[in-house]
Amino acid sequence: MKKKLLVALLIGAVGITSLTGCKASPDASPEGEQQTEQGSGEETEQETGEVQNTGDAIRIVNGKIEIDRQLKAFAESYKERTGQEVIIESLGGGVDIGGAIKGYLAAGNMPDIFVFGGEGEYEVWKEHMEDLSDEPWVAETEFAFVGGDGQVVGFPYALEGYGITYNADILEAAGVDPADLTNAAAYKEAFEKIDSMKDELGIDAVASVAAEAGEMFWSTGNHIFGYYLSLGLDRNDDTYIDLLRGGEVDEERLGMFADFTKMLFEYSDPSVLVSGTYDDQLALWAQGKTAFVTQGNWIDPSLPDYGVEFATGIAPLAFLEEDTKGVLVDSPSWWAVYNESQNIQAAKDFLNDLVFSDEGQEALIKEAGMISPFTVSDVEPSTPLAANIKTYVDSGDTYAWDWVKMPEGIAQNSLGVVFELYAKDELTKDEFIEMMGNALAEYVAN
Amino acid sequence: MSKKKVFSIAEIILGIIITVVTLYLNFMGSDHSMRGWFLIVGLALILLGLYMLPSERHNQIVNFLFLLPLVLTFLVTVLIPFALGVFYSFTDWTGVSYTEFIGFDNYIEMFRSQDYVYSFFITLIFTILNMIFVNIIAFLLALLATSKVKGRNFYRAAFFLPNLIGGIVLGYVWQFIFNKVLTEIGPGYMSMLTDPNLALLAILIVSAWQYAGYIMMIYVTGLQSVPRDILEASEVDGANKWTTLMKIKLPMIANTFTVCIFLTLVNSFKQFDLNLAITNGAPSRIVGGKPIMSTEFMALNIYKTAIAKNRYALGQTKAVVFFILLAIVSLTQVYISKKKEVEM
Numbered sequence: 186m187k188k189k190l191l192v193a194l195l196i197g198a199v200g201i202t203s204l205t206g207c208k209a210s211p212d213a214s215p216e217g218e219q220q221t222e223q224g225s226g227e228e229t230e231q232e233t234g235e236v237q238n239t240g241d242a243i244r245i246v247n248g249k250i251e252i253d254r255q256l257k258a259f260a261e262s263y264k265e266r267t268g269q270e271v272i273i274e275s276l277g278g279g280v281d282i283g284g285a286i287k288g289y290l291a292a293g294n295m296p297d298i299f300v301f302g303g304e305g306e307y308e309v310w311k312e313h314m315e316d317l318s319d320e321p322w323v324a325e326t327e328f329a330f331v332g333g334d335g336q337v338v339g340f341p342y343a344l345e346g347y348g349i350t351y352n353a354d355i356l357e358a359a360g361v362d363p364a365d366l367t368n369a370a371a372y373k374e375a376f377e378k379i380d381s382m383k384d385e386l387g388i389d390a391v392a393s394v395a396a397e398a399g400e401m402f403w404s405t406g407n408h409i410f411g412y413y414l415s416l417g418l419d420r421n422d423d424t425y426i427d428l429l430r431g432g433e434v435d436e437e438r439l440g441m442f443a444d445f446t447k448m449l450f451e452y453s454d455p456s457v458l459v460s461g462t463y464d465d466q467l468a469l470w471a472q473g474k475t476a477f478v479t480q481g482n483w484i485d486p487s488l489p490d491y492g493v494e495f496a497t498g499i500a501p502l503a504f505l506e507e508d509t510k511g512v513l514v515d516s517p518s519w520w521a522v523y524n525e526s527q528n529i530q531a532a533k534d535f536l537n538d539l540v541f542s543d544e545g546q547e548a549l550i551k552e553a554g555m556i557s558p559f560t561v562s563d564v565e566p567s568t569p570l571a572a573n574i575k576t577y578v579d580s581g582d583t584y585a586w587d588w589v590k591m592p593e594g595i596a597q598n599s600l601g602v603v604f605e606l607y608a609k610d611e612l613t614k615d616e617f618i619e620m621m622g623n624a625l626a627e628y629v630a631n
Numbered sequence: 632m633s634k635k636k637v638f639s640i641a642e643i644i645l646g647i648i649i650t651v652v653t654l655y656l657n658f659m660g661s662d663h664s665m666r667g668w669f670l671i672v673g674l675a676l677i678l679l680g681l682y683m684l685p686s687e688r689h690n691q692i693v694n695f696l697f698l699l700p701l702v703l704t705f706l707v708t709v710l711i712p713f714a715l716g717v718f719y720s721f722t723d724w725t726g727v728s729y730t731e732f733i734g735f736d737n738y739i740e741m742f743r744s745q746d747y748v749y750s751f752f753i754t755l756i757f758t759i760l761n762m763i764f765v766n767i768i769a770f771l772l773a774l775l776a777t778s779k780v781k782g783r784n785f786y787r788a789a790f791f792l793p794n795l796i797g798g799i800v801l802g803y804v805w806q807f808i809f810n811k812v813l814t815e816i817g818p819g820y821m822s823m824l825t826d827p828n829l830a831l832l833a834i835l836i837v838s839a840w841q842y843a844g845y846i847m848m849i850y851v852t853g854l855q856s857v858p859r860d861i862l863e864a865s866e867v868d869g870a871n872k873w874t875t876l877m878k879i880k881l882p883m884i885a886n887t888f889t890v891c892i893f894l895t896l897v898n899s900f901k902q903f904d905l906n907l908a909i910t911n912g913a914p915s916r917i918v919g920g921k922p923i924m925s926t927e928f929m930a931l932n933i934y935k936t937a938i939a940k941n942r943y944a945l946g947q948t949k950a951v952v953f954f955i956l957l958a959i960v961s962l963t964q965v966y967i968s969k970k971k972e973v974e975m
Contacts, residue, residue, distance in 0.1 A: 306941070309941065597939045603922050
């Protein structure tokens with residue numbers, strides 16, 4: 186009998202252990218109600234510098250792993266000043282961020298603030314996003330993410346800009362003024378001139394462009410193609426992206442874009458063009474072997490690794506006949522506040538502090554080397570390309586990143602392939618235009 | 632009815648009631664913090680009651696109870712996700728939620744999309760070539776490693792080593808070799824990875840290099856299990872090495888071939904990591920006037936559909952079909968090989 190009891194106990198124990206995984210975490214909902222009450226009184230408290238600590242740490246899923254250290258340092262200082270603990274969780278380096286957050290949602294472990302990358306992800310997540318329209322920072326920026334119903338849901342934490350980045354020393358030696366590079370004819374002239382002086386300048390090729398479809402699709406299919414969509418347009422002018430979303434292209438404009446792209450490809454290093462990775466492309470340029478590279482200010486942190494000492498700047502990929510002076514600048518992704526979070530108010534306060542406190546702007550701009558999307562900030566970037574992009578932002582010569590509104594994955598699954606074929610000379614200009622149009626139409630239809 | 636029986640039945644009924652009430656509470660969105668414990672108590676009561684129930688099938692009940700933890704784990708980690716996956720393939724699931732049940736639309740779209748059909752054929756070609764490559768190389772290596780050559784233990788370890796390196800790392804190392812080292816052969820020599828056919832060959836080379844060592848080990852085991860006396864008898868009868876190999880060794884290790892061919896077949900069909908790291912689908916090629924990723928195998932195609940295109944339901948659909956295809960191919964192969972074994 187004693188033995189039987191033991192077995193019974195054992196079975197009970199086994200049963201319980203195999204079921205404990207199903208136990209729901211005891212989350213007390215009354216706390217949530219308390220918080221909304223607290224929230225209304227919070228604004229006045231903030232002014233006196235005493236933010237009420239709700240006790241729970243807020244958690245941020247950041248999609249830019251490069252700035253993980255800087256954000257954590259800022260979180261420390263934020264905790265010292267306000268007593269509110271902030272946990273930074275950075276994903277990146279090839280991690281599928283959207284998938285990871287989907288996992289968090291399924292597991293009931295959503296962060297209070299999460300990153301999202303544009304229209305496509307907005308469609309997936311809009312049910313879970315807090316309306317941030319009434320936040321003080323909204324008035325200070327034109328880069329916030331506005332959802333389909335006019336609500337502000339995305340907090341822009343930084344700006345990025347790109348075009349064709351040049352080695353100013355080589356351009357100067359060749360007698361080319363980068364300020365003149367504002368139309369297709371000027372580029373043609375400059376490229377021919379630099380190409381004819383390759384030996385004197387000690388360079389292998391004029392430009393460093395990578396058009397391989399497997400790993401560099403984002404450079405061609407998103408970034409370079411982005412110029413077709415946005416160059417010369419007002420920030421809120423959606424002409425070409427709307428056409429694209431209807432599955433159509435403007436053949437005349439695409440024709441000019443095709444001519445310009447062909448020229449870029451012809452003057453690039455042939456090996457890097459069809460088989461180079463991002464590192465290859467960047468290394469070639471950073472070692473002074475080419476005058477141009479089709480990347481943006483995100484290469485700033487890599488420049489010291491290559492010991493870059495030459496002066497640099499970014500010029501527009503001006504493929505049109507008329508002058509276009511601006512480059513494409515926008516927020517690469519946004520932060521949204523989870524609307525079922527227990528800490529909505531604390532999360533909102535944190536975002537405001539990031540904008541309005543000196544520490545916040547210092548952390549993002551000085552420490553992380555980014556460009557502030559907020560007019561209230563007067564902290565100047567210290568890295569060369571970020572400083573260069575800032576001059577475009579200040580003078581208002583920027584175009585929007587309309588390419589982020591393209592259907593998701595279109596560059597990886599469709600456009601990058603066409604660019605690679607064009608780079609390998611397997612397509613003529615007319616075939617390129619036709620195939621581009623067909624590929625877009627087909628992708629949009631699905 | 633004995634007292635004990637009444638007691639245990641009462642226990643089971645009470646357990647069921649508690650469980651059902653707790654589940655009901657949970658689905659009605661109750662936030663009662665003890666509901667997890669109630670569920671456990673309810674289920675534990677059912678189990679205890681089952682155990683104490685006096686019946687002729689007591690032994691069977693106990694067996695079942697002891698299997699339960701593993702059965703539950705299998706259910707939760709394999710069967711339920713699989714069933715959910717099949718279910719999602721009939722909806723417009725986004726990975727977060729679904730709004731509609733759309734029937735066979737995903738399946739129709741999938742078979743109409745050229746990239747999927749192409750990736751099916753390229754995977755098939757890769758599988759066949761890879762299966763032949765790996766098995767021939769592995770068998771030759773196994774013959775070498777079981778012969779009387781000096782340092783054969785070293786060879787066994789050396790050939791097996793690549794298999795211990797992760798596919799992603801291996802892929803990037805080989806990508807570097809193809810793009811940077813082999814292009815140094817001569818001026819104007821382009822990387823193998825820029826030509827659709829050569830890129831497929833490149834993946835085949837790396838795959839064989841990685842996997843042949845592993846398969847070799849299985850062949851080595853097989854070859855060592857061939858009884859000595861038969862070999863000696865054949866030697867006495869004057870059989871040369873070739874005859875011994877063809878007439879004795881091969882028939883004796885037919886079942887090893889079954890295992891190896893099955894392993895390589897399934898593994899090549901599911902090839903993902905090398906594919907992702909070496910080419911990620913590139914280079915592009917024109918098929919029927921349309922641009923296509925030339926080395927995008929099915930697993931990668933599924934991954935990109937779900938992750939890059941954010942079409943989780945469509946990706947899930949492709950995965951279901953992938954499973955069915957794989958099941959058919961493997962079962963047919965096992966069936967045919969088994970028949971062969973008997974004949975021999």
